Amino acid sequence: MNKPYKILVVDDEPDLEPLMLQRMRRHIRAGRYSFVFARNGLEALDRLNEEGNIDMVLSDINMPQMDGLTLLEQIPKVDPNIRSVIISAYGDMKNIRTAMNRGAFDFVTKPVDFKDLQITIERTLAHMMEWREALSYRDKLVSIQNELEVASRIQQSILPSEFPDDLRYQVYGNMEPARDVGGDFFDIMLLDEGQIGLAIADVSDKGVPAALFMMSCRTLLKGVAIGLTDPGAVLGEVNDLLHEDNETMLFVTVLYAVYNPATGEFTYASGGHDAPLLIRSDGTVSLLPLTDGIALGVAPELEYKQHKIELSPGDTVVLYTDGVTEAQNTDGSAFQVDGLHQIFAGSSSYLKAREGTDLVFEKVREFMGEASQFDDITCLTLHRDT
Template sequence: MSATATILVVDDEPDFELLVTQRFRRSIRSGELVFHFARDGEEALEMLRRVPGIDLVLTDINMPRMDGLTLLLRLPEVDPQLRAVIVSAYGDMANIRTGMNRGAFDFVTKPVDFDDLTVTLNRAVDHIRSVRAALQARDALLAVQEELAVARRMQLAILPQPLPDTPSRELRGFMQAAREVGGDFYDFFHLPDGRLGLVIADVSGKGVSAALFMAVTRTLLRMVALSGDDPAQCLSTVNDLLAADNPELMFVTAHYAVLDPATGLLEYASAGHPPPLLIGAGDAPRELAGCDGIMLGIEPGYEYPLRRLTLAPGDVLFLFTDGVTEAVDPANRFFGKERLAEALACHRGLQCPDVLAAVVREVTEFAGSAPQADDITCLALRYLNAGS
């Protein structure tokens, strides 16, 4: 035993206490072993409640007031993980069997062989500590899982609530994290001049660190966007802010677009993100041009190019993260851009919530039994006609 082990010896024979302290005197002096002694089961229970940290009970069977077999039944009241080694005469196998059935870890016979007792105590204490370590690890895992569940609820809470449809547009978003919390996010918000801002982004990595970086990035993007900067200026400012304090060298891919519902003008800029797809009334889905900026948080001072496009009534803009196109099936094949374009073409007449549901359903069916490796996030905007 590498650390101090505390053992409670329960025996009504005073000579046994003296014998134990003599035989283990070197271990006691070195601090490897600490012994406590009780004369019967009643005194043992009282001591267990009073003295913390007892690792093991070594108990005789035949004692006054409360015998060792009754004590075995009472030990779980004090500590369900506490174990005992019983001491009995070799010929008393019936009591030894009863003791083992009542949860004794092992037994030693009288007259006690102290070499055998040492091995038995070492093995019993190591077992108990392994069990306790496993339980502590389980409790720690449960605590982490609860914290992750709270983090997931918080992450979902910061996603925007659906905006009511207007005569000029429909808009819906969807996110399904690969873990309890993820690094993807989408956002949409009204700008002071009546235009509509749309953001989709993907933070490097997974788990809590990605979720925290995601929350920071979302806050910065919305703050800068609401100040009035165009999409390119907004990404440049956020990039500088993230790169200035990024010791973990995390990065974000993002696409930010601004729609003027009165004219259909769409201004946008991209930071290393997969280009959104535009689905026209009769055309095959096509990627937005000019989505070639670098990822956010890597290189300060980068100037993102601003692009413009005028949407026609009925056009659908589909923004997504690579968790959609890089979903894999059991044969490790990607869902891919071609399948995504085909799915959007097949469902071009649906409303935005139904478009999202159809795409996610096709991705899920394609993946089958393969585990989800990345967050799946998408955003659909249908431009209807000029208006407010």
């Protein structure tokens, strides 16, 4: 059962208290109202501080020691969410206007019509509840916004800020977060024998849980990649580690590749992630074959197959998340993989890694127009120079 609304009645007339209790007895018995009484504004302030949880103040204007108009100025200092109703002499518009200017929600006139008073009380309480609900929503929105800001900082903190400087190849990545922080990330790892590891991933869900899961995934991926050379084995090990104690039931799609600049070998494995785009030096564009692995964190002891190709000088590989292919325009149409094909079809071998990544973002934004971005857009491009 809900607690009764607590109403503070402030009036120096001694007969008002028994009369109020008698006329409102049905609502008191029903547990709708409970009443607290004070003889003047000073007593009312004491009651407000002593009682707590006062929902509404019903106050006369003319009282000794502190009048009702002065009391109206003091009430917000105790609790700005309390709603006040003034009892005024009939036709006293000057005091009524002053009371309304000082924060009174409504007024009733003397002699008090208790039926009208009860209607006024209900209207005032309804407004108060709507106000409190609005404040609750505001607090929740502030909390959500704070959470998203934390998640955004986590997300940005793990992205590479510097890229390898090597005459044999170029690599460049970028991530543009959506309004609601998702779980995209990319990473570049310097491995033994001059090889590099390239990872791009998309965590399910949004907010702080996704950001924390993303950080765990990135840390595990980096740690495992140092000790294992095969991308398939790396994904298998990371999957088992993520699945342990995965109380949040989150998962992550990952494409992890190892590039050997000395030979041009590009070996990759996919855990439920989109197929990379290969742009040959002659402008031919194709999707690399998928390796049929499922997202990491779903089930333990999974096997992840890997595939190997050889990049020739001038070739480019583009890794991306579904924020690229599923970006929508104002008509609701998606960019799709065809959009990626069209970006690079006939591209020159002189298209460098940063140019390729920047071109993806440029064309996706151009396609979206005024449409909102609902998912992170992430792209990581590798280009072989020699």
